[in-house]
Amino acid sequence: MVDLPDDSPLQPLAVSLGDPAGIGAEVVAKSWERRREEGLPPFFAVGDVSAIEAVWKGPIAVIGEPANVFDHFDHALPLIRVAGDEAVPGRPTLEGARNALDSLEFAVGLTRSGAASAVVTGPVSKTQLYAIGFTHPGQTEFVAERCGVSTDSVAMMLAGPTLKVVPVTGHIGLAQVPSALTIERIVAKGRALIRGLQRQFGIENPRIGVAGLNPHAGENGALGREEIDLIQPAMERLAEEGYDLVGPMPPDIMFRPQQRAQYDAALCMYHDQALIPLKTLHFDEGINITLGLPIVRTSPDHGTAFDIAGKDQADPGAMIAAIRIAGECARRMQAA
Numbered sequence: 001m002v003d004l005p006d007d008s009p010l011q012p013l014a015v016s017l018g019d020p021a022g023i024g025a026e027v028v029a030k031s032w033e034r035r036r037e038e039g040l041p042p043f044f045a046v047g048d049v050s051a052i053e054a055v056w057k058g059p060i061a062v063i064g065e066p067a068n069v070f071d072h073f074d075h076a077l078p079l080i081r082v083a084g085d086e087a088v089p090g091r092p093t094l095e096g097a098r099n100a101l102d103s104l105e106f107a108v109g110l111t112r113s114g115a116a117s118a119v120v121t122g123p124v125s126k127t128q129l130y131a132i133g134f135t136h137p138g139q140t141e142f143v144a145e146r147c148g149v150s151t152d153s154v155a156m157m158l159a160g161p162t163l164k165v166v167p168v169t170g171h172i173g174l175a176q177v178p179s180a181l182t183i184e185r186i187v188a189k190g191r192a193l194i195r196g197l198q199r200q201f202g203i204e205n206p207r208i209g210v211a212g213l214n215p216h217a218g219e220n221g222a223l224g225r226e227e228i229d230l231i232q233p234a235m236e237r238l239a240e241e242g243y244d245l246v247g248p249m250p251p252d253i254m255f256r257p258q259q260r261a262q263y264d265a266a267l268c269m270y271h272d273q274a275l276i277p278l279k280t281l282h283f284d285e286g287i288n289i290t291l292g293l294p295i296v297r298t299s300p301d302h303g304t305a306f307d308i309a310g311k312d313q314a315d316p317g318a319m320i321a322a323i324r325i326a327g328e329c330a331r332r333m334q335a336a
Helices: 024-033 049-053 066-072 094-113 126-131 139-146 174-180 183-201 226-240 271-282 317-335
Strands: 013-016 043-047 060-062 077-081 119-121 155-159 164-167 207-211 244-249 265-268 287-291 297-300
Touching (some): 013 094, 013 317, 024 043, 024 049, 043 049, 043 094, 049 077, 066 077, 094 126, 155 183, 164 183, 164 271, 183 317, 287 317, 297 317
Parallel strands (some): 060 077, 164 265
16 A cells, blocks of 8 residues: 655545435535544535535535635635525425536536546435436446546446445346446456556555356356356456456355455446445445546445435435545545
């Protein structure tokens, strides 16, 4: 692991609030409250000020540009306003979805321009976004497009204190997974994972544990041939490029502590294969980081939680982790 450059100047982080009716505003405000004890880098919120005022009575400093953050961060939560209707916790609206999308796009733009050092995205409702015409599977694909990067070249990594995972296939039905898996797709996600670990986490020679698709990793073809026909050839190609991989590993045992010690991150074949162990181990601390972008993007690995919005029950742990890790990754990329 490469040490962080302690004295590198860093622009503030942009944190989009997500859906104004969800818990995004609450966990961002609570993260600011714990900024000193958690050692968080300076950041500013992007979104509707009413979303924060509806759930928090702390000080807010509405600013015009990211450079103003340093004048206010010690005594107030800086916020760049994106106007919207009055937010009501737990009551999502189409106008709120538009506000969330506008805030996301603004935060990404500030980060791409260099005015912010990273973007942290708050939780959004895909149902609400789809209702206003959003055509991307999620925020990851939207951010990739805005950065001019093919979604095939990025990887969604979920990370907690003891486990990092990347699913090769994402938000598709389980029945579609075998046909969606290709050698090229596995190689592309593997490359994005390895290079992301090098650039953003300072792991010079990452070790990757590769999951099989079938029970017992296929039992030499007796329980399925994807390991033989797809996964092993992809691993061989990555090994020829000098990368260190182990597998295909039987999915039912590869997340035991003894197996996790063999790799720095797991490359999994489908969504739940990756997210079930991650959320079981680190539900309140897990974050999402998009690898393969020219910018740093992280997010807490939880949803809008409309059912508890406005009840002061939201745990800010994942948002705090997302802000902290975004700052660490931004410093490493800046120093590279």
